Every structure is written in C-alpha cells, then in structure tokens.
Amino acid sequence: MDMLGMYPTFYVPAIGTAWVMGIIGVIHVLASHTSVGASFLFALLETKAYRENKPQLLDFVRKYGMFLLVFSYIIGSITGPGIWYAITVASPRGVSGLIHNFVWVWAAEWVYFTVEVIGVYALVYLIGKVDAKTHLKLSWSFALASWATMLLIVGILSFMMWPGHENWYQTGSTNDAFYNINFFAHLGTRTGSMFVMATVVGLMVASRIKDMQLRRSVVRFLTPIGLVGGLFAVMMFLYYLQTLPSNAVVMLNAYLLPSYAQGMVAVFVVATLWLLFAWWQPQHIYTSLAVVLFVFIALVGVWPEERMRESMRKPYVAGQYIYGNQVIARDVPGKGIAGEVDRIAEKGLLKLHPFMPERLRVIDDSNRLEAGRLLTQVACANCHALERGAPLRNIPDKFHGATDEDLIAAYLEGPLKFGMQPYMPRIDLPPEEVRAIAHYLATVNSGQNVDRLIAERRQAAAKVAMQKE
C-alpha cells in the first residue's frame, strides 16, 4: 500500500516541541533583532560623528559592537542552527515544504548573513584604522546586509501564516509565496521593534560610559529612535492583525488576547517610560536598572509575541496546507501535492504511516493501549502535551479528566472528524483508531501508569504467542 510521506514523531513530554522551538526562537529573536537594529544605530551614529566631527561617538560604536560580537552574534549563531534542528524534528514536512518554496531565498539570506558577520568584525576592528569615510560606507553596508537577512526571513515566516491569496496554490511560485498578504505588515512590525531592542540594549552599554558628556549625547541620540521605532512597531502590528486568516482571528480572540494583552500593554508602557526617563536623566541610567528592564522587555514582550504567532497559525504549520500534525490538509496543484485527510479517514494512520511498528498495524485487545498512545502522539502531540497538568494545552485537562471512553470518542467523531474547530486540524480516523485513542486518553485520565500497563500487556501477548507456537 502507498504510504504517506510522514516522518517519525519527535515527542517532548510536557512542553512539546512547540515550546522547545519557542524558547530557542525567543533567544534568537532577541539576539538577531538587537543586532539588526544596532547595525542601523551604528550607521546613523557614525554619520552624525562624521558630519559633526565628533570622533568620540565612535568609542560607543566600538564598545557596543564588541558587546554584540560577544553576546548577540555568538548566541544568534548558536540558536540559528538550533532553530533548524528543532524545526526539522518538530515538523519535518513543514521544513520540507518551506525548502521547496524558498531554497534560493535561504541561499540569498546566507550570503547576506556572511556579509553581516564579516561586517561586524570589520566594523569593530577597523575603527580608527581606516579613514572615516571608508568606515562609514562599511557601517551602512553592514546595516543593509543585516536588514536584508531580516527581510528575507520575514517573507518565509509570513508565508507560514498563509499566502493570503489563491494564486500560490495554483502556481506554486516563490514570488507568490514570498509576497504574501502579511509580508509588509510583518516586516514593519519587526523593523520597528528591532529599533526598540537595539536601544534598550544600547542603554545597557551606554550605562557603562563614564564620560557624562558623551553618555548624554549618545543616549539623547538613541532614545528618540527607540521611541519612534516602538510607535511604528505598534502601528504595523495593528495593521498586521488586519492581514490574518479567520482561524487566527478566532484563536486570537478566544485564547491569546485574554492571556497576553495585559503583558503587551505593560511592555509598551514600561519601555516607553524607560526610554523617556533615559532621555531625561542620562546620568541616572544604572547598569543594573538597564539590565532588569532589558530582561523584562525581552521576556514579557518577545515570548508572547512568538507564542502568539505560532499559536495563531494553528491548525497549520505552513501556508495553510500542512497541518501541525504533519498531515497535508489540501491539494496544492502548483506543487503537485495532494491532500491526505480523506485517505487517512479511509485507510487509517496505522496502515499509512511508514514508521508504525508492524505489531501495531492491526489493533486488538492486547495492543490497543500502545497503539492509542502512538496514534495520539502522531495525531495530537504537535500541539498538545499528553501528561495531566502539563503546560502545552495538555489533552487530559482539555477533556476535564474524563475517564469515559465513549465521551472522548464522541469528541473525536464529532468536532475533530468534521473539522469544526477552526484552530484544530480535521482529524478523521477509522472507528478502531478512534477507540484506541479514546482508550489511551481515558487510561491516562484515570491516573494509571500507562507505561507499566503497556509493558504488561506486551508481555502477556508475547506469552500467548509463544504458547501458540
């Protein structure tokens, strides 16, 4: 029988691959946005230094550049490949889909990234060694190359949300994928916020400047850029919200805004006050204070933003055609891709998934629990933890701890089968697979030790098989 092009499921207990990705992603966003934002601050500051003949400003550029080299670039270069590892195991088909759309975009991004990395070294080490005008050109090239990496990645990230038009499904062309409906809004939001990040980090560096005259001129230069960047980011974010698909809007109103809205407002208010304060009292920006505010803005600002973007995309992982659980949701004629939901409904995941152990392909009383566990991991675990009380929208709590198999099966045969929840995939499985999942979930909810039960049942089955021989 023809198998689906599925890969093994990588299951991370409690937090799921979603949070692993989220944590790495947040660190990466912090490092990368700070660097890109800072590259523009350098270029602008250097232009000022050059025009007004204030070479002492370059001292700050060198200090901040060194800080970036040691922190941002190292952390960014570790978490960047970290994201690749994480998404490849979390969502192999999602990654494959993106590579099949964007391979040359990524190639271009790596070229710009190389320019960027060489640029930051050159920038820091050539200050005072080449003439000011040459250095200024270097700084602007560094800034543009840095922003180009962001621009290219944003095209890919915003396609993950959705193309926003039917063209791409018919043409499969990279342009239709890249210039999707929320590309500009997304790019604007990140561009604005990179100035905020770079300014907040810049204040940490500036807090170390002993010469108050210099510190004042640097801080008074940076903070307005941060404030304008922040305002721009908020406006672009509101525009971004208008470019979202309807499933994202449902998710946003039902789950995300209630839990994240306060934090977002808090970050906006705190960051604005902090920048205004720094502008007003540059001599009173202490390093400890600057660090605390950086951590607050980073955690309360970036974590919800990244989590929201991931959650809003549900049930899809990319382009509204690959579900989070790796099943292809619809036909994409432009890429020669066929939807799989109906095939799975007819034949079942146990038969069609290439990585199912042979002993689980046909369900009986002895392996129902184990098959149920594996099916749940394959069908649900990309979005749900399977342990009670676990943080990633765990299924036992979603079923309110129900131990009634029929009740759980009814949910699978109703809302899930017909795709009635806009944020969940349509999961239509044959009756025996539904029963297996319901049996497994009911067993988990009853508080029994599932691992031990599975081991016991396998032993008993092996015994019976031996006796038969």
Ligand code: HEC
């Ligand atoms: C692509 C992601 C995804 C997959 C796969 C998925 N779910 Fe969900 N599910 C969600 C989201 C998102 C919610 C909304 C709740 C939240 O965010 O806290 C949800 C909610 C639920 C709820 C709460 C009731 C409701 O309708 O809101 C139940 C029960 C549930 N899921 C069961 C399952 C089961 C069982 C599976 C596997 C057979 C599964 N889900 C697969 C994303 C998913």
